[in-house]
Structure formats: structure tokens, C-alpha cells
Amino acid sequence: MPSRQVAILEAAARLIARRGVRGLRMEELAAEAGVSGGLLYYHFTDRATLLRRTLEFINDRAGAYTEERIPDGAPSRTRLEHKLLLEVQDEAMVIENSAAWGELRASALFEPELRDPLRNSTVVWNREVAELIDAIREEEGLEGERPSADAAARLTALVEGLSQRWLSDSIDVAEAQRLLRESIALELGS
Amino acid sequence: MPSRQVAILEAAARLIARRGVRGLRMEELAAEAGVSGGLLYYHFTDRATLLRRTLEFINDRAGAYTEERIPDGAPSRTRLEHKLLLEVQDEAMVIENSAAWGELRASALFEPELRDPLRNSTVVWNREVAELIDAIREEEGLEGERPSADAAARLTALVEGLSQRWLSDSIDVAEAQRLLRESIALELGS
DNA sequence: TACTACTGACTGAGAATTCAGTCAAGACGG
């Protein structure tokens, strides 16, 4: 993908985190990307398309980002904690991703065409977490009374809820992390 | 309050659930309320005021609604379940309230002046839930190893996360309710 | 008459989108 397009998508991600999907102005985006207004339409036919592509871009980037951060050989419990706590970190890219994800979730209530990709990403995320939970139970010899898929769904939904509270300044990062860690312990019975 | 004003506020609540706070158009609202465009400005000087009044309206309505739904003499555990599950029901008014709440949460990321009222409401909600948890522990003679405030924060954050998933069609109501019920059981150790 | 509730056409600002045209970099024949 040509570098100018990437520059635009990166700028869009930055602006969405700052102003929200619905606060994104095409002119402002052009300025942020250091590009003319017209170029936005040359590469991405209209605002809606640009938004869709930006959301995909953010998703991909989050995937890559997540991969490289999780310690590879570590025990599954460590990996699970990393994976979930990664979403609640005071770092520019995490904030950008979380804010954009929250925006996506919120926008999906009113724009049905966003729902499918959103549901798919959620399913994938849940599955990854469920697999880690299974691995933990095996490694630690825990009894898995409850289906790991349910535990995973609860934990990821909690991450989303806590992220929103953190980003909207209702709680601070440290507290969000602490609450999340305790939920993991609760779910895994230890 | 004159009936025309109420009609406008009810229409606004309906539209916010359908299009979001940021998608609310004054003309569309007038049509939905069966009223002329100018009347909106006669009763509520501008869009921001109208929005504020609508949010108050929704809040009051939710308060009343919640009160009357929770069985008064019932054991605290029942009352807690009612209180939390009430937010995840397939009913017009609940949907309107949840959608508006989600919008408020999402908007707060980009509009700092919304943060204080939001934080306050969250604190109140957490406290009410925490008090119910304490009551349950007392009634059932449970050991309260973990602070009830933390359990309450996790449960209410989970409700928000699950509501968003439900409203954005990533899961259905029944599943959201089931997951929530299990979390309550987990948090209360039973 | 005077006051309040109300209407709906209108205005202006801010945004999205379009478009005519520039420019640099190959491609290709002579």
C-alpha cells in the first residue's frame, strides 16, 4: 500500500482517538496527514469508505501489536494476563486503539453495516482467550467446571467496560488493571 | 410540564436510541414529535439544552422505572439480580436508556464536560450495588474476603460491556443475561 | 387587546464532495 495512503490512515486513527469517528473532519484529516483535501477522495472515494478502511487498519495494527508483546514461552496464565491487560495501558497506541474500538462499538448501534466486522473480531478475540483459559486449566490441573467460552466472553466484555470507564476518566488505569486482574483470578478459581 | 414538551422529550429519547446523541437532527426530532422545527427552540433554547434536558428526562425515568420493578421485601440476592439484569432487557424503555447511557459514555471521551456527571452517576450506581452485596453477605452468612466495592465495580462495568455487545448485536439478550447471572454467582461465591 | 404556544420558510456557516488542471516519472519510437 502506497505510503501516502498509510499516512492518511495513521492520521485518521490519531484523529479518531482524539475527536471520535463522528468528530472527524475531512479538512482536518488532510491537514493532519499533510495532504490536500482532494487526495482523500482520490484514494478513498468518500468519507464512509475512509472510515471503514481506517477501522480495518486499526484492527490489523492492534493484532500485530498484540502478537509481538505477549511473551512467547511463558506460562499460559501469564500470557492471558498480558493479553487482557494490554488493552488497558497508558500508551499512545493502546489508547488510540481502545478509543477507536469503543467508537466502533458505539457507532455500530446506529450503523448496522459496522456490526458484522465487529462481531467477527469479537468472536476471534473470545476464542483466543478461551483457548488460553483451556491451556491454563491443563497446565495447572484446574477443574474446568464452567465452559471456558463463557469465562472468555465475560472477561473480554469486562475489558471493554473497564476501558470505557478508564478512557472517560471514571476510574484510573491502575484501578482498571487491578479489577481486571482480580476477575481473572476469580474466573480461574485461584 | 406542558404536554408538548414531554412529547418532544419522549421523541428525543426514542431518536437517541435509534440514531445516537450525535446523530440526532433537530428537523427529524420535530417530525418524530409531530411538531414544528421552531417549537424546539421555543421550549429549549438550543440543541445542547435540549440534549441535557433529554438526558435528565431519561435518567429520571430510569430511576422511577428501576424503583418500581425491584421487589421490595425480597432477599437481597434477588434484588441484586433484578437491579443488574434490569439493564439488559428487550424492552423499548430499557433499550432507550442503555443506548443513551452508552452514547454518553462514548461521547465523554471527547467532551470533557460530560465526565463529571458521568463519574458521579457511576459512583452512585456502584455504591448501591456494593450495599446490596454487603446485605447479601450478611443475610447468607458468606465470608466477604474481597471488598464489596470492587465486586460492585466489576459487575457494573460488566453490565456496561455486555449491554454494548447486546445493543450492537454481537450477542443476544439471553446470552448477556446468562453471562451476567453467572458473574454474580462467581462474585458472591455460590 | 395582550399573551403564550406554535408554524414553517428562510439564513448562514461549516462541511463534504467535485473537478479542472499541475507535475513527475516512466514508455516508446526515432
Added chain:
DNA sequence: CCGTCTTGACTGAATTCTCAGTCAGTAGTA
């Protein structure tokens, strides 16, 4: 190598559209 043709990336001013907000005037009523 030179000239010219073509193409894709790009610009920015012009255009069109969308809204919140205004206002002159009407209807009912006390």
C-alpha cells in the same frame, strides 16, 4: 539520448449539501 505521449498522484478553489438556529406571522384564549 531526445522529444513526445501517457499515466497516476496530487492540489486547491469552486460547488453543493446539510444543519442548527432565526424570525415574521398566525391561532387560540383570557
